[in-house]
Amino acid sequence: MTADRGRELPASLEAWRDTFMTAIADNAQSPQATWKRRILLPIAAIAVLGIAGVAVARLADNPEPVVLQKGKTIGYIDLRTGEPIHCPNGAPLTYSPSANPVEDDGPRCADGSVPDVYSSQVRDYEQWLEKQPAGTALADGPTFSYELKSGIPGQ
Amino acid sequence: MARLAQALRESASNPEAFGFIFDDQFGPILDRLVRRVFDAEIAVDVAAETLAEAFTQRNRFRGSTDAEVVNWLNAIADRKLARFYRKDAVEKRALRRLGIDSPHLTEEEHHEVLERAGMAELRGLVRSELRALPDAQRAALTLRVVDELPYSQVASRLGITEEAARARVARALRALRHAVRTQPFAEETP
Numbered sequence: 001m002t003a004d005r006g007r008e009l010p011a012s013l014e015a016w017r018d019t020f021m022t023a024i025a026d027n028a029q030s031p032q033a034t035w036k037r038r039i040l041l042p043i044a045a046i047a048v049l050g051i052a053g054v055a056v057a058r059l060a061d062n063p064e065p066v067v068l069q070k071g072k073t074i075g076y077i078d079l080r081t082g083e084p085i086h087c088p089n090g091a092p093l094t095y096s097p098s099a100n101p102v103e104d105d106g107p108r109c110a111d112g113s114v115p116d117v118y119s120s121q122v123r124d125y126e127q128w129l130e131k132q133p134a135g136t137a138l139a140d141g142p143t144f145s146y147e148l149k150s151g152i153p154g155q
Numbered sequence: 156m157a158r159l160a161q162a163l164r165e166s167a168s169n170p171e172a173f174g175f176i177f178d179d180q181f182g183p184i185l186d187r188l189v190r191r192v193f194d195a196e197i198a199v200d201v202a203a204e205t206l207a208e209a210f211t212q213r214n215r216f217r218g219s220t221d222a223e224v225v226n227w228l229n230a231i232a233d234r235k236l237a238r239f240y241r242k243d244a245v246e247k248r249a250l251r252r253l254g255i256d257s258p259h260l261t262e263e264e265h266h267e268v269l270e271r272a273g274m275a276e277l278r279g280l281v282r283s284e285l286r287a288l289p290d291a292q293r294a295a296l297t298l299r300v301v302d303e304l305p306y307s308q309v310a311s312r313l314g315i316t317e318e319a320a321r322a323r324v325a326r327a328l329r330a331l332r333h334a335v336r337t338q339p340f341a342e343e344t345p
Contacts, residue, residue, distance in 0.1 A: 009182055010267045013199070016258035017181075020203075021174055023253040024210050028170040105332070106325075126326075129319040136316050 076107065077144045078117050084146075085118050087111070093118055159224040166213050173210055180225065181206060182271075184232055189272035190335075191236065195265045198272075200245040203257035205232040207249035277335065284334040288327050295323035296331075 008014070073096045076085040084092040087109030095107035108114055121144050132138070159179060165172035184205055188198035208231050216227055238246050250257060260268060269275075285293060291313075298309040299320070310320040 007182055007271060009185075010260060010264035012258050012260050012264055013181070013185075016203070017174075017177055019255055019258075020177065020206065020253075021171070023255045024170045024173055027211075027253050104325075104328075106329070126319075126322045129316060129322055132316045132319065134310055134314045134316060138316060138318055 074145045076118055076121075077146060079121060079144050080117075085115050087115065088113060157219060157221050157224075159221040160219055163213055163216055163224055166210070170210070173213070176209070176224070176228075177206060180228055183225075184228060185268065186272040187229070188232060188236065189268060189274065190277060192239075193274070195260060195268035197239065197245060199260060199268065200247070200257045201232060201235045201239060204235050204245060204247055204250055207253050207255075208235070211249050211252055276338075280335060280338060281331060284331050288330060292323050292327035292330070295320055296327040299324045 009017075073094050075092050075094045077083070078085045087093055089110055091110065093107050093109060093115055097104060106114070107118065125144070129138075159176060162172045162175035166176070181202060185198055185202040188201050189195060192198055192201075205228060209228055212231075216224070218224060218227060235246060245257075247257065285296070288296070294313060295309055298304045298312055299306065304312070306317045306320050306324075309324070310317040313320060313323075315323075
């Protein structure tokens with residue numbers, strides 16, 4: 001620890017430390033903060049409990065589980081079996097594209113692994129893609145992803 | 156000795172103890188953010204908001220080791236960064252709650268922040284890794300990222316389908332990301 005000791009921050013950041021420390025001291029002592037905590041937190045808690053109650057009631061009325069967001073999360077089919085590709089923990093392999101493509105690592109299981117069947121199918125698909133000339137309509141090409149709408153097939 | 160964890164616990168009743176967290180962690184958080192967003196100003200804003208959020212949420216920390224404190228801080232920073240990517244603006248809610256703004260850097264300090272995060276080495280590494288990519292991937296990545304062409308144009312320039320262009324760029328980015336992440340300066344772990 002103390003990894004950063006000896007490596008000075010630029011002067012503006014060193015000066016900002018004082019601003020920050022003064023602000024947190026004021027915040028901790030602020031009677032307004034205490035007042036807000038006493039009055040607003042119970043109100044917020046009541047509101048949250050109310051919303052949670054409504055959500056639970058709706059779930060009870062409609063048992064269909066809405067697992068993932070439509071149009072954002074996709075899953076993958078094992079082309080040999082026609083079933084969803086699963087992770088070692090039994091959960092289906094899913095993927096939600098990141099807003100930042102540089103950070104985007106593709107689908108991964110919770111333990112960080114990528115199922116072999118997914119990797120080999122992607123490799124085959126990319127090799128097929130490379131052989132298609134520009135302008136080819138890909139709608140008829142191979143595909144093994146599916147959009148999750150209201151639950152996961154096979155579950 | 157879990158000095159960070161102890162300081163965080165102490166700061167619940169004595170805000171001054173949080174100074175130790177600031178001194179020890181502001182720099183590493185900032186460096187880590189710079190290496191992810193490649194922009195000193197955004198990184199400073201997110202780092203400042205992270206520390207402000209950590210202070211306002213300090214009573215929620217349940218760990219007992221320094222590594223857990225570092226992971227907790229990094230998780231806050233990652234959340235803030237994810238929100239930045241979604242909204243294209245740095246959230247400053249915790250800073251506003253404290254009644255302060257994030258620090259402002261001079262032009263010179265801007266370069267200093269990039270330098271201390273190892274951006275020069277990172278640039279050199281990316282340059283050499285870019286050269287090592289297969290020609291087809293390098294061409295696609297250059298057209299898409301450097302020339303900022305839409306995928307349809309990348310595809311027509313390379314005479315391939317748009318999907319193939321996307322796949323080439325994704326593979327190239329994956330290779331670069333792997334190279335960057337396996338460098339010793341890429342991530343400082345506790």
